[in-house]
Amino acid sequence: MNPITHWLYLTGGVFMGWGLGANDSANIFGTGVASGLIRYRTAVLVTAIFVILGAMLEGRKCITTISDLTSLSPLFSFICLIAAALTIAVLTFYAIPASTSQAIVGSLMGIALQSGHHPDYRLLIKIVICWICTPIGGIIFSVLLFRILKLLFLDRVKSVTILNLLFTFGILITGTYGAYALGANNVANVTGVYVASGILPPFHAALIGGLSIAIGVLTYSKKTMMTVGKGIVPLDPFSAMITVFSEALTLHVFTQVGVPVSSSQAVVGAVVGIGFARDYRTINYRMFGKIAIGWICTPLAAGLLALSLLFAVRQLPELPYYCFF
Amino acid sequence: MSKKHGLEIMLKRLLGKDSREEQVVDGIRNHLRLLYDQCCLLVKLLKDEDVVLIERIMDIEREGDIIRRRVFSELFEGAFIPYMRPHLYRFVEICDRAMDTVEDVAKYYELAQVPSNLKEPAVSIAEMTSSMAELLLIAYDTFQKGKDLRDQMLAIRVYEKRIDDVDHTIRLEMKNISVTSFWEGWWLGELCRSLSLVSDIIEDAMDVLSLIQVSLR
Numbered sequence: 098m099n100p101i102t103h104w105l106y107l108t109g110g111v112f113m114g115w116g117l118g119a120n121d122s123a124n125i126f127g128t129g130v131a132s133g134l135i136r137y138r139t140a141v142l143v144t145a146i147f148v149i150l151g152a153m154l155e156g157r158k159c160i161t162t163i164s165d166l167t168s169l170s171p172l173f174s175f176i177c178l179i180a181a182a183l184t185i186a187v188l189t190f191y192a193i194p195a196s197t198s199q200a201i202v203g204s205l206m207g208i209a210l211q212s213g214h215h216p217d218y219r220l221l222i223k224i225v226i227c228w229i230c231t232p233i234g235g236i237i238f239s240v241l242l243f244r245i246l247k248l249l250f251l252d253r254v255k256s257v258t259i260l261n262l263l264f265t266f267g268i269l270i271t272g273t274y275g276a277y278a279l280g281a282n283n284v285a286n287v288t289g290v291y292v293a294s295g296i297l298p299p300f301h302a303a304l305i306g307g308l309s310i311a312i313g314v315l316t317y318s319k320k321t322m323m324t325v326g327k328g329i330v331p332l333d334p335f336s337a338m339i340t341v342f343s344e345a346l347t348l349h350v351f352t353q354v355g356v357p358v359s360s361s362q363a364v365v366g367a368v369v370g371i372g373f374a375r376d377y378r379t380i381n382y383r384m385f386g387k388i389a390i391g392w393i394c395t396p397l398a399a400g401l402l403a404l405s406l407l408f409a410v411r412q413l414p415e416l417p418y419y420c421f422f
Numbered sequence: 423m424s425k426k427h428g429l430e431i432m433l434k435r436l437l438g439k440d441s442r443e444e445q446v447v448d449g450i451r452n453h454l455r456l457l458y459d460q461c462c463l464l465v466k467l468l469k470d471e472d473v474v475l476i477e478r479i480m481d482i483e484r485e486g487d488i489i490r491r492r493v494f495s496e497l498f499e500g501a502f503i504p505y506m507r508p509h510l511y512r513f514v515e516i517c518d519r520a521m522d523t524v525e526d527v528a529k530y531y532e533l534a535q536v537p538s539n540l541k542e543p544a545v546s547i548a549e550m551t552s553s554m555a556e557l558l559l560i561a562y563d564t565f566q567k568g569k570d571l572r573d574q575m576l577a578i579r580v581y582e583k584r585i586d587d588v589d590h591t592i593r594l595e596m597k598n599i600s601v602t603s604f605w606e607g608w609w610l611g612e613l614c615r616s617l618s619l620v621s622d623i624i625e626d627a628m629d630v631l632s633l634i635q636v637s638l639r
Contacts, residue, residue, distance in 0.1 A: 255568020
């Protein structure tokens with residue numbers, strides 16, 4: 098392949114990774130930064146380092162799933178990423194908790210159906226089941242961790258100063274774990290399709306994906322971190338810590354299953370879990386509806402957009418063939 | 423050593439120093455101790471009519487201001503998690519307001535002598551206020567140990583109710599007191615108002631303390 102074309106195709110993944118890093122890092126240290134517990138600089142540095150570490154050490158598990166879903170040409174992988182990135186941008190604008198995993202799988206399905214490559218339906222069913230289980234996992238982990246850690250620490254540590262120390266370090270440790278889990282799980286959304294199309298081997302895909310997410314975290318995460326963080330701040334510090342811990346655990350469990358899932362939906366599930374553990378009357382049941390809309394809209398919209406982009410590209414016969422392959 | 427205490431010591435060693443928080447905690451305790459000392463002096467002032475104590479009460483108020491500023495500065499520099507800081511600011515501010523009000527009582531006492539028929543109820547209010555300040559100090563130590571504050575809170579509410587009753591009696595008595603000038607009457611009125619106000623402020627401080635405890639659980 099022409100090296101310029103090769104790099105051109107990679108820009109799609111880097112852009113996707115940048116957007117993912119800028120958006121999803123808010124789910125990790127948003128609370129800590131917005132409430133002043135952790136300095137923004139410390140938060141982004143820790144996130145960037147551990148996202149790369151997660152991507153390098155465990156990213157391959159999910160990359161394999163995405164690459165095994167269907168076979169693609171390099172051009173199609175590029176279209177997939179662009180369609181997924183645009184879908185995420187539009188759904189985020191309408192405040193629907195959209196998932197990059199759902200967007201990328203949706204666009205992959207759209208392309209696969211159009212190009213005549215049959216996707217691995219068993220793998221697809223496994224992925225869809227994992228999507229549904231993500232918020233449920235967030236809820237279960239959140240309820241369990243809330244009960245266990247309350248019993249272990251909150252009910253036993255009485256001193257205000259020690260509790261204060263516990264919360265400060267707790268937010269930092271759970272955030273670090275969250276960054277690691279995000280890198281391990283979500284790097285497949287960024288560069289998994291390149292492995293499917295043969296542009297990159299899995300190791301390079303994990304490295305480039307991790308780096309691009311880290312760049313997003315380092316360069317453009319402040320705004321979302323403050324917005325999301327301030328939305329979560331009304332949670333008490335213990336609940337905020339449990340939320341991040343549950344999200345990280347959910348992502349990590351699904352990494353072991355080998356399926357990339359949504360960190361935003363895991364966070365929403367974890368917050369709902371806190372509601373169950375504390376007082377179920379505080380739960381906003383409309384949020385479940387929003388997640389359900391996200392489940393349907395994201396893959397559908399990404400798939401349709403990928404089809405449209407593919408159709409548009411095919412209407413350009415005057416462009417040299419080697420530009421695309 | 424109990425298991426719970428052992429866990430706290432282990433966490434303290436594991437998680438490092440917490441000197442800034444300790445300074446805030448000690449500062450607030452000293453502040454509350456000064457409030458209690460000030461209330462005790464007020465009782466003595468009203469009982470013995472020893473006006474020399476007025477100066478001492480005012481000195482304690484200034485000492486309280488210094489401690490308040492030091493605690494605020496530590497909080498501003500990052501002591502405690504941001505979630506707790508506003509509550510702690512508020513608690514210290516309320517305690518400081520209580521000290522200011524005790525100082526006001528002493529100042530008005532210097533200007534307007536308490537008539538003999540009001541002396542007993544005024545001393546009674548001052549004594550109960552002093553007990554409330556002591557209870558607040560005990561409640562703070564209980565709060566530090568993470569134990570239940572219900573007993574202290576209930577006792578403070580009972581005292582406050584009693585003070586309200588005595589205050590009402592004073593107001594009824596005041597109708598029959600003849601004053602020679604507007605200012606004499608105004609100072610006396612302000613003295614009585616400030617005297618009963620201290621208990622309201624201490625009750626507010628107790629509520630905030632209990633709020634901090636609940637918010638951390």
